[in-house]
Amino acid sequence: MSNAMDEYEADTEQLKRRVCLGLCEGDLDPQDVVALACELLDWFHCTDAVLEVVERNPAEVPQAEMTDLARRILHDAGFDPGFDLAPERLETLRAALHIVARDLPTRGIEGEPEIEILEDWFPVGAGVRLADGERLNWGGHILPNMCDDPTMALTSLAILIQESLLERTWQVWPVCPRHDLGVHGSEREREVVWWCAGDGGHTLAPVGELARALSRRRPE
Incomplete structure (x- = not known):
């Protein structure tokens, strides 16, 4: 269980950083947001933003809306970009x-x-x-x-x-x-x-x- 949790934390941290970097640089990849939402959902992080991203077709979500969802997911997950990403x-x-x-x-x-x-x-x-x-x-x-x-x-x-x-x-x-x-x-x-x-x-x-x-x- 410990190894699985360590892998989960490593994977989600990498995805959070990719999503944050995409937000900062203005080239957010919707697939990164979906992947992060799926990782969080697998470990029972069922926030409204996570569920919305998982349930919708990313190709049909406007960029501005996906950006807002990504910000909400990072906030709900308690992600802090630190000094290197900010x-x-x-x-x-x-x-x-x-x-x-x-x-x-x-x-x-x-x-x-x-x-x-x-x-x-x-x-x-x-x-x-x-x-x-x-x-x-x-x-x-x-x-x-x-x-x-x-x-x-x-x-x-x-x-x-x-x-x-x-x-x-x-x-x-x-x-x-x-x-x-x-x-x-x-x-x-x-x-x-x-x-x-x-x-x-x-x-x-x-x-x-x-x-x-x-x-x-x-x-x-």
Whole structure:
């Protein structure tokens, strides 16, 4: 049973990737959609989209309708294209890192960090490697679906870097100079900020602008 399940998972994963690639490149092969639907049905994944594809003649299904069915099947099957089939996610994450990296010199970290794809993790995600070669992975890793939205990508990355540095050094960063409290990466009204809980809560600085905020705010 285990071997059969392994073969099923390998076959369906390959079909999912082919269908996803066809959707991305605009040359979806209806036979791939049918093959995927049949594989899923054989293992009792009986969603409406799967049943519709299996029951209809693919030659009679308009391309736009088949495209919609393919998207629904992938969604129902929980397929995530990752970074390799959705490279725009990786570009979003790199843009987010460029913003967070502007704050790292306030922690004594120089040089340009890089995004690193963690192929040995499951599910495959992304982490950060500093210019000196050290990997910041104490705070977990960034999943591809976190990068569909730039705000989510920036928030997740700021939190990962902050938690990783805390675990590595046992020193809180950043710190609000007015309240002497550690601040946290947070989304506030669609802006990613370093948020302090002091006095009911306030923004210390937008992520990426920490140095400017610290230079003008001194403890009393």
